[in-house]
Amino acid sequence: IDAKEDGESKLFVAIGKENLVIFTVATEETDGYKRFMRSVEKNGLSEYLQVLGLGVEWQGGDMNNIGGGQKVRLLKDGLEKYKDEKDLVIMFVDSYDVLFTAGVDEIMKKFHKMEARVVFSAEHYLWPDKSLGSKYPKIEKGLPYLNSGMFMGYAEEIWKIVSHEDIKNSGDDQLYYTKIFLDPQLREELNMKLDNLAVLFQNLHGEEDYPSVMLAIFIEYPTPFITEFFQKIANLSYPKNKIDIFIHNSAAFHELDVSDFLDDYSEVYSSVRELPPSYSLSEYEARNRGLKYFLGLKCQYYFTVDSVSHIDNPNTLKLLIEQNRGIIDNLFITLRGYHQQQLVYLTSGGVFMYVSNMVEYGHLVNPETFSDYLEQKHPDMYQMFDNPEDWEERYVHHDWSKQLMPNANISMPCPDVYSYPLMSETFAQHLIEEMEYYGQWSGGGNQDSRLAGGYENVPTRDIHMNQINFEQHWLHFIKEHVCPIQERVYPGYYSKANAIMNFVVRYKPDEQASLRPHHDSSTFTINVALNKRGVDYEGGGARFIRYNCSAIGMDVGHTLMHPGRLTHFHEGLPTTRGTRYIMVSFIDP
Ligand SMILES: O=C(O)CCC(=O)C(=O)O
Ligand SMILES: [Fe+2]
Numbered sequence: 001i002d003a004k005e006d007g008e009s010k011l012f013v014a015i016g017k018e019n020l021v022i023f024t025v026a027t028e029e030t031d032g033y034k035r036f037m038r039s040v041e042k043n044g045l046s047e048y049l050q051v052l053g054l055g056v057e058w059q060g061g062d063m064n065n066i067g068g069g070q071k072v073r074l075l076k077d078g079l080e081k082y083k084d085e086k087d088l089v090i091m092f093v094d095s096y097d098v099l100f101t102a103g104v105d106e107i108m109k110k111f112h113k114m115e116a117r118v119v120f121s122a123e124h125y126l127w128p129d130k131s132l133g134s135k136y137p138k139i140e141k142g143l144p145y146l147n148s149g150m151f152m153g154y155a156e157e158i159w160k161i162v163s164h165e166d167i168k169n170s171g172d173d174q175l176y177y178t179k180i181f182l183d184p185q186l187r188e189e190l191n192m193k194l195d196n197l198a199v200l201f202q203n204l205h206g207e208e209d210y211p212s213v214m215l216a217i218f219i220e221y222p223t224p225f226i227t228e229f230f231q232k233i234a235n236l237s238y239p240k241n242k243i244d245i246f247i248h249n250s251a252a253f254h255e256l257d258v259s260d261f262l263d264d265y266s267e268v269y270s271s272v273r274e275l276p277p278s279y280s281l282s283e284y285e286a287r288n289r290g291l292k293y294f295l296g297l298k299c300q301y302y303f304t305v306d307s308v309s310h311i312d313n314p315n316t317l318k319l320l321i322e323q324n325r326g327i328i329d330n331l332f333i334t335l336r337g338y339h340q341q342q343l344v345y346l347t348s349g350g351v352f353m354y355v356s357n358m359v360e361y362g363h364l365v366n367p368e369t370f371s372d373y374l375e376q377k378h379p380d381m382y383q384m385f386d387n388p389e390d391w392e393e394r395y396v397h398h399d400w401s402k403q404l405m406p407n408a409n410i411s412m413p414c415p416d417v418y419s420y421p422l423m424s425e426t427f428a429q430h431l432i433e434e435m436e437y438y439g440q441w442s443g444g445g446n447q448d449s450r451l452a453g454g455y456e457n458v459p460t461r462d463i464h465m466n467q468i469n470f471e472q473h474w475l476h477f478i479k480e481h482v483c484p485i486q487e488r489v490y491p492g493y494y495s496k497a498n499a500i501m502n503f504v505v506r507y508k509p510d511e512q513a514s515l516r517p518h519h520d521s522s523t524f525t526i527n528v529a530l531n532k533r534g535v536d537y538e539g540g541g542a543r544f545i546r547y548n549c550s551a552i553g554m555d556v557g558h559t560l561m562h563p564g565r566l567t568h569f570h571e572g573l574p575t576t577r578g579t580r581y582i583m584v585s586f587i588d589p
Helices: 007-014 031-042 069-082 104-113 130-135 155-162 173-182 184-189 226-234 252-265 283-297 316-322 337-348 388-395 400-404 425-438 471-489
Strands: 020-025 049-052 089-094 118-123 145-154 192-195 213-219 243-249 271-275 301-306 328-330 354-356 411-414 417-421 462-464 502-507 515-518 524-529 537-539 542-544 549-551 558-563 570-572 575-578 580-587
Touching (some): 020 069, 020 104, 049 069, 069 155, 069 173, 089 104, 089 155, 145 155, 145 173, 145 192, 173 192, 213 316, 226 388, 243 283, 388 425, 400 417, 411 549, 425 502, 471 502, 471 524
Parallel strands (some): 213 243, 243 271, 328 354
Antiparallel strands (some): 089 145, 118 145, 462 502, 502 580, 515 570, 524 558, 524 580, 537 575, 542 570
16 A cells, blocks of 8 residues: 555555455355355455356265365366466355355455465364374364365465366365365465464354353343243254353242253253252352353353343354354343443453344343232233233234235124134133132122122123233233224224223033123124133034024134124023133223
């Protein structure tokens, strides 16, 4: 760079194109290739890339086995015209199993830092000739062996390498390059190095190649949606035998959740250590214990997750470790106070801290009101307002939104009686359990002190939503998830989502088995099946008398929706075995 003249020309030269050509080989546009190309574009590397071999017949053998000589030959052909370019840098990468994670500036900076004319990526595997291990130069740390899937160097040297000797299409490219590297004279003449510390190239294939990680989980207070939290931990796409689990749980409320997780997975993780609530550790003590335990384990990485941090992206651990940092933290985790303090402590101890926000790893749940509901059987059910997305994911039927598609065909089992998926089976189950836990079923008589008039004309055995403190939640649910569908099937009517009668009915042959013909005090009614005919009960169903039509054996979580008065005189058919539960709302009385 000639920067002596003036600032302007300096700027001009400094932002000019890098002297780089990236070659890759792909004979077909496989999914792997397309993924590679997306990473090329994302990192602004398209202008540097040349793809060799597209449309050419592959003769390099099985990609998973010895072979690949054709790649060397294709590179040689592609390189010929550049071989005398003095300062040109050439990068070669496979395409089907390679991703770029940085742009040209970082690539060039790291290449120059290596102080080599040629750099090959390195890995744990010794392949394909195990006998060559002793010929490798000894290294103190890092990855010892050459991998030919990614390398980089000056055109002059790369040309010397690919034209060093003939190789057949079916010959092995990795062996070809390895032999050159293991020749001490050639290695020195070409100033060839391996990227032992994965500065430029990170290899992540094969379970044995994954670094060991200690995953420290901290449950410092009751936290909503902990089942999903653990599920996401278990879903991380990382070999579990490379993960050591450390859990501090200080919430007695979650002891069952922790033991459920450990029952399912403790065998498959490398090891498990739990500090239960009975240890009465402060958060500070627990986090220190975690670090001490980590140092004793000799794991390569320490990954810490609080119970509020849901790791939605199963590739999180892989992606973070690919960045090859001493300490990794997700932005979404650092946002929490205590954790931040700990990281400050580590930073002041001379360890660099990196915050990564390059990809979305997950989200935080809001634990604020959760403790107000610990008296309930399922406190998560009450988190509709504080954690709406997690709530919907767990409790709204996954097919619900399909009903709103332009060409959705909402089923109509009887005239003007519609039926559609509304809530998840989990919701149905939790609602039944919440009601049975509360337990105060009405007597089923006409006198009902819960009602304003004290009298119910057509009584059921039931518990009202307000008795379990769920009425506000339920009315909101009606507004969000029932009214939009009502507007589609009964157009021109706009509901206020108003309902005083919201209740779960319990039918049993020897308690109350059926409900005599009646009208509902509603503009329209929803009637949700909470359990399964043929499994939990026999009989049951709603019969619409004017049409002599019955809706029987609805799927769990599906609702009926019908007009309340005049046309839809109806009855509840007898339950003949077991217990049938339904959830009913009289909307717009
Ligand atoms: O048993 C049924 O499905 C009908 C229930 C009903 O009509 C009501 O609770 O008003
Ligand atoms: Fe009814």
